[in-house]
Structures are given as structure tokens and as C-alpha cells.
Amino acid sequence: xxxxxxxxxxxxxxxxxxxxxxxxxxxxxxxxxxxxxxxxxxxxxxxxxxxxxxxxxxxxxxxxxxxxxxxxxxxxxxxxxxxxxxxxxxxxxxxxxxxxxxxxxxxxxxxxxxxxxxxxxxxxxxxxxxxxxxxxxxxxxxxxxxxxxxxxxxxxxxxxxxxxxxxxxxxxxxxxxxxxxxxxxxxxxxxxxxxxxxxxxxxxxxxxxxxxxxxxxxxxxxxxxxxxxxxxxxxxxxxxxxxxxxxxxxxxxxxxxxxxxxxxxxxxxxxxxxxxxxxxxxxxxxxxxxxxxxxxxxxxxxxxxxxxxx
Amino acid sequence: xxxxxxxxxxxxxxxxxxxxxxxxxxxxxxxxxxxxxxxxxxxxxxxxxxxxxxxxxxxxxxxxxxxxxxxxxxxxxxxxxxxxxxxxxxxxxxxxxxxxxxxxxxxxxxxxxxxxxxxxxxxxxxxxxxxxxxxxxxxxxxxxxxxxxxxxxxxxxxxxxxxxxxxxxxxxxxxxxxxx
Numbered sequence: 165x166x167x168x169x170x171x172x173x174x175x176x177x178x179x180x181x182x183x184x185x186x187x188x189x190x191x192x193x194x195x196x197x198x199x200x201x202x203x204x205x206x207x208x209x210x211x212x213x214x215x216x217x218x219x220x221x222x223x224x225x226x227x228x229x230x231x232x233x234x235x236x237x238x239x240x241x242x243x244x245x246x247x248x249x250x251x252x253x254x255x256x257x258x259x260x261x262x263x264x265x266x267x268x269x270x271x272x273x274x275x276x277x278x279x280x281x282x283x284x285x286x287x288x289x290x291x292x293x294x295x296x297x298x299x300x301x302x303x304x305x306x307x308x309x310x311x312x313x314x315x316x317x318x319x320x321x322x323x324x325x326x327x328x329x330x331x332x333x334x335x336x337x338x339x340x341x342x343x344x345x346x347x348x349x350x351x352x353x354x355x356x357x358x359x360x361x362x363x364x365x366x367x368x369x370x371x372x373x374x375x376x377x378x379x380x381x382x383x384x385x386x387x388x389x390x391x392x393x394x395x396x397x398x399x400x401x402x403x404x405x406x407x408x409x410x411x412x413x414x415x416x417x418x419x420x421x422x423x424x425x426x427x428x429x430x431x432x433x434x435x436x437x438x439x440x441x442x443x444x445x446x447x448x449x450x451x452x453x454x455x456x457x458x459x460x461x462x463x464x465x466x467x468x469x470x471x472x473x474x
Numbered sequence: 475x476x477x478x479x480x481x482x483x484x485x486x487x488x489x490x491x492x493x494x495x496x497x498x499x500x501x502x503x504x505x506x507x508x509x510x511x512x513x514x515x516x517x518x519x520x521x522x523x524x525x526x527x528x529x530x531x532x533x534x535x536x537x538x539x540x541x542x543x544x545x546x547x548x549x550x551x552x553x554x555x556x557x558x559x560x561x562x563x564x565x566x567x568x569x570x571x572x573x574x575x576x577x578x579x580x581x582x583x584x585x586x587x588x589x590x591x592x593x594x595x596x597x598x599x600x601x602x603x604x605x606x607x608x609x610x611x612x613x614x615x616x617x618x619x620x621x622x623x624x625x626x627x628x629x630x631x632x633x634x635x636x637x638x639x640x641x642x643x644x645x646x647x648x649x650x651x652x653x654x
Contacts (some may be wrong), residue, residue: 165554166553166556167553186556189555189556189557191557193540193542193543193557193558193559194543196559197543197558197560197593200593200594201593201594201595202592202593202594205543205544205593206543206544206588206589207543207544207548208548210549235543275561410653418482468543471549472548472549
């Protein structure tokens with residue numbers, strides 16, 4: 165099979181192992197392409213893609229735009245701050261208006277969980293989810309798993325810890341689904357207030373002790389503390405950033421205590437000194453910038469495979 | 475399914491020998507590289523590379539180029555094509571390039587190959603070597619300089635190059651329908 169089993173990429177849920185393998189195989193080729201002197205192929209030259217970002221983003225949006233441009237697609241980008249959404253237009257109306265201008269594929273980030281699925285049911289176009297609220301962020305999970313596979317060879321029976329703000333993290337959910345599908349053991353770690361209830365039903369173990377988790381894992385994926393979500397809800401999940409950093413922040417002293425070397429990941433943007441210190445983030449164990457490079461290749465693969473099925 | 479052998483293993487050996495010597499007549503390989511189109515063109519290019527190196531006693535560059543992302547039938551095919559690896563560990567800027575493929579049919583793969591090649595620099599010249607040339611079926615103005623065997627076939631027929639990786643030999647078959 166060299167076709168994806170889905171028409172849209174809404175989440176990792178819904179993908180099968182073969183889909184992920186197919187995406188990784190294409191991503192490997194695209195990584196070679198983006199390291200050439202001429203980093204562009206003409207595959208999507210007759211396609212127009214709209215990037216609809218109803219929520220702020222720098223990395224994901226740049227990464228998607230670069231992926232689209234390196235596939236020679238025409239790109240229009242839109243952010244909610246400066247649009248008619250402020251005037252009260254509904255999501256379906258906004259998207260239908262954009263599609264009326266003959267757009268073939270929509271990449272969307274939205275603050276509401278489920279928005280891409282809702283859109284996929286209502287409008288006739290290919291939808292790629294670039295993050296929907298606290299639900300899923302599938303391309304981030306794919307690029308994380310791709311980077312790990314590149315580093316470790318296989319993920320089968322590897323111990324992977326996701327550490328930090330699991331409650332507000334779409335990256336955590338997509339990562340858990342993707343890593344479990346590829347055969348890894350996953351543990352989430354963080355303060356009790358930032359771990360959702362019943363997360364064990366996703367097949368993960370839970371820990372509230374960072375040192376114990378670091379001793380167990382081969383890979384530590386440090387998630388960002390999402391202060392903006394906490395502030396907007398007017399709720400505090402831990403007493404202070406300083407206290408969080410001392411209990412759940414990754415620093416050199418903690419790494420030095422370990423017997424084995426572990427791989428450090430972070431989806432960005434980093435709060436230096438909170439979830440991870442600068443010396444660790446910039447160390448050779450960190451694959452944070454590989455994640456960013458692979459992000460473009462993986463997104464090229466996703467767009468290429470989805471577009472090829474039309 | 476009716477099939478016909480166009481070239482057996484012994485003929486393949488002779489054809490490869492002839493093509494190698496034809497290349498040597500035109501190139502001294504001081505500024506010439508081989509580039510095979512993945513998958514079988516690359517395999518075939520590596521055999522020619524070995525023969526040339528045995529005769530000349532010096533290393534010759536041989537790259538493998540994947541043309542999947544440069545094809546003009548993207549989104550027009552029932553099943554998308556899976557890409558193969560591109561291995562171009564050298565620069566082709568200012569070099570003479572011999573592009574190598576197994577079967578030349580409509581010329582569209584070679585067109586995509588030229589496009590893909592230019593992403594790696596501007597070669598001084600490009601020549602085309604094919605194992606089998608299905609003449610009279612071209613859809614683009616592309617002609618090979620070095621030909622293993624020219625055949626006359628009808629467009630619904632299918633030419634398949636069957637390679638044996640271990641013995642490095644090859645057979646060319648003609649089928650009246652696409653083989654499974």
C-alpha cells in the first residue's frame with residue numbers, strides 16, 4: 165500500500181501504522197531534498213493551499229509555509245487577529261469563502277478542540293490540523309517520532325517520558341497516540357494538577373517524580389509550561405515558576421546523576437530556566453533543532469501524500 | 475499471459491560490454507559522471523561503473539537520482555508512486571553527465587530526470603544511455619545517444635527488465651499486458 169488510509173489529517177487517532185511508515189518514508193526523501201543546493205521540487209505546483217491560523221503560532225506556521233513553498237504550491241496565509249472573524253463571521257463561512265477562491269487544501273490551527281473535524285464534515289476540501297485547542301497536534305507528534313526514529317533506529321520497547329504540562333498539551337496527546345502505535349512505552353510526568361484524570365486509559369503510566377522518571381526513560385520530551393492558558397483561566401496550577409523549576413525542571417545536575425545518556429526533546433518555544441535550563445537545551449543530548457528541521461520534511465510528506473490522493 | 479524474451483542473460487552481458495566501450499570511445503572520464511534513475515537505472519549504472527573502473531583503473535562517480543517529486547503525472551495516477559532514495563554524493567556543476575535508465579518509452583521519466591538533475595547543479599552536458607529503447611512511442615522530443623537494444627512495440631505492451639541482484643545479470647521481457 166502506498167496510499168494513506170485517510171483523506172484529512174485531523175489527528176494521530178485514525179492513522180494506522182502503515183500510514184505513519186509511509187509518511188516517514190516520504191519524509192526521509194524530502195529531508196534529502198531540503199538539504200540540496202536547490203531545495204525545491206515541483207510536485208504541488210498546481211495546488212493552492214490556505215493556512216488558516218485562528219491562534220498564534222510562529223514555528224508551526226513557518227514550517228508549514230516552508231514545506232508548501234518547497235513543494236512549489238501557491239500559499240495564502242491568514243491569521244484571525246486581522247480578519248473578518250473579529251466581525252463575527254462563522255468558521256464555516258470563513259472557510260467556504262476562501263474555498264470559493266479555488267483553494268485545494270486547508271491547513272488550520274484553531275483554539276477549539278474538534279474544529280478541524282467539524283470543518284472536514286462541512287466543507288469539501290482536504291484539511292490538515294495544525295493544532296486544535298487541547299486536542300491534537302498530529303504533525304508535531306509525527307516529526308517527534310521521526311526525529312526519534314532517526315536517532316534511535318526503532319521505537320519498539322523504548323521508554324519515552326513526556327514531562328510537564330500534560331493537561332493543556334495537544335502535543336502530549338498526539339505524541340502518546342503516535343508513540344504507542346510505534347510500540348514505545350510511554351510515561352507522563354508532572355505535578356498532579358497538570359496531569360489529566362484517567363490518562364492511564366491511553367495506555368501510559370503516570371509519575372510525579374522527575375528523578376525517578378529520568379532514571380527510567382531513554383527519551384525525555386520536555387513540554388512547555390503554558391502560562392497563557394493558565395492566566396486566561398485565572399487558575400494557578402502550581403505555586404510559583406521557581407518551585408516548578410526545582411521539582412520538574414531539567415538541569416545538568418539531574419542529568420549527571422543518571423547512569424545512561426538520554427535524548428532530550430522539546431517542541432518549542434522553550435521557557436529557558438523553567439522546564440529546561442539553557443545548558444541542557446543547548447547540549448549534545450538535545451535534538452531540539454533536529455526536530456525543527458525534520459518538521460519541514462515531515463510536513464512536506466504529509467501534504468504530498470494527502471494531495472496525491474485527490 | 476503471452477511473453478517474449480527480448481534479451482537474455484548472455485545478450486545482456488554483450489550489450490553491457492558494448493555500451494561500456496561506446497562510452498569509452500566518447501569520454502575519457504576525467505570530467506564525466508554517471509547518474510542512474512532509481513531504481514533499475516541506478517542498478518544498471520552501477521554495473522557500468524564497475525566495468526569502466528576495471529578498464530580505466532580509476533574511480534568513477536555514479537549517482538542515483540529519484541524523479542518521483544518531479545514527475546508530471548502527480549495527482550493523475552490512481553496510486554501515488556513511492557519515492558526511492560536519491561544518492562548524489564558529488565557535484566555535477568560543469569561536469570559531463572551520462573544519464574542512465576532501463577527502458578525509454580514516452581520520454582516523460584527522462585524529462586523529470588533532467589529536471590531533478592538540475593537541482594544538483596548545472597552540468598556541462600547531459601547524454602542519455604538506455605538499455606531498451608521503445609522507438610516510435612515518444613511523447614516528448616527526447617532521444618538517447620547510447621542504446622542497448624531498440625525495439626518496436628505497441629503502446630499497450632509492457633517491457634519489463636528483470637534484474638538478478640546476486641548474479642548482476644538481467645533479462646528483458648515483452649508482455650502483452652502489465653505483468654503482476
